[in-house]
Amino acid sequence: MMIQIPDVLTPDEVAHCRAVLDAAEWIDGNATSGFQAAAAKTNQQLPQDGAAAREVGAIIIQALQANPLFVSAALPRTILPPLFNRYGVGMGFADHVDNAIRRDPSTGQPLRTDLSITVFLSQPEDYDGGELVVEDAYGSHLVKLEAGAAILYPASSLHHVTLVTRGVRTASFFWIQSLVRDDARRALLLDMDVAIQRLSSAVGVADPSVLSLTGTYHNLLRMWAEV
Template sequence: MVAVIEGLLSKDQVQTIAKRLFGAQFVDGSMSGGPLGESIKKNTQVSPQSPEYRELSQLVLGVLRQNDQVAITALPRRILSPIFASYVEGNRYGEHVDAALMGPYPGMRTDLSITIFLNDPGAYEGGELVMQTPFGEQVYKRPSGDAVLYPTHYVHRVNPVTRGRRLAIVTWMESMVRDPAKREIIGDLAEVMDRLVRDNADGESIRRVEKARLNLLRMWAET
């Protein structure tokens, strides 16, 4: 399931990140593209050794850990430090599947990927995030601060940028519930419970839905 999270980053947070990126050191992004990186990936990304990287990484990780929709949809157990990517005219990232394990050995299992858009669609042409889903090809080009959360096993690409500069943040999550179908069931129950609370439903209905959600989480979660 693909989830669009509107306003994951506030306007102030987007501006703060954009200002810090202006002076950051960018390096060749193909190094993070796996065995096919040099042939399918052409972009740049902020060096982890850049003075700005630690501050920006902590800001983004803090937002992800505190966001209710991320918590409900992803049930994150661990989140990798993000990549701050830049695509200028002619840059692209061809069709690929992200690595199953990332980070220091033995690695973190990657269940979910998230792309956070840092500039508005009018700032560049092309650069759409395109993924192959069970419902066909889906195309995303969101306003700054919005994010797209999707299963890491989906084949996806970033279309060539033909004008301007595309700035985005990408990172990966290991979920407490690795099966995407089970995560969706738990997330659906959480959304139903929230709606029941907003609609002032009777307490017994709320308790029964929450009981089902928590018992499934207890049954399926790996901590």
């Protein structure tokens, strides 16, 4: 399940985040890579423990936690701190799959990476190339969104970033451990939640059909959630 989440950040928030990031000191993206990633990746990355990453990361997390579509689609249990990368001309990231387990840098606790998310921080007209390409059972999906929008997809997906041929692509990327591990179950719950909202608008929240569907949703969540 791939979900586009528009307007995670407002234009003012994007402008502020970019001002902070553009003034920060970037390092070689392979400073934190394993052997396989280092062979596939050429980009720049922001030091995770730096002031810029912490400030902008906090803005992104707060915005996502207030976004109903993100909460409904991800059912987040734990959100890892956002990372930031930058691709200039000639930079890209070949096909790879994200690590299944990552450690929370603040606690050292190992966390399962159920979902990957990219929040775009450059306008698409500001660079050529740099598309995120995600492979799933239905084929290849090319993603290049407006600044402030996000794409959420299973971390088990094969994906890559195409070479940038003009301009600079700046983005945030990180991972979520969901309350519901299975992607198909998360997709079903999201469909049910959307149906509940639409039905509630049409017939009212107290209608028996709404109450019945809501009860089914929560019963499934009780069975599938890992807390």
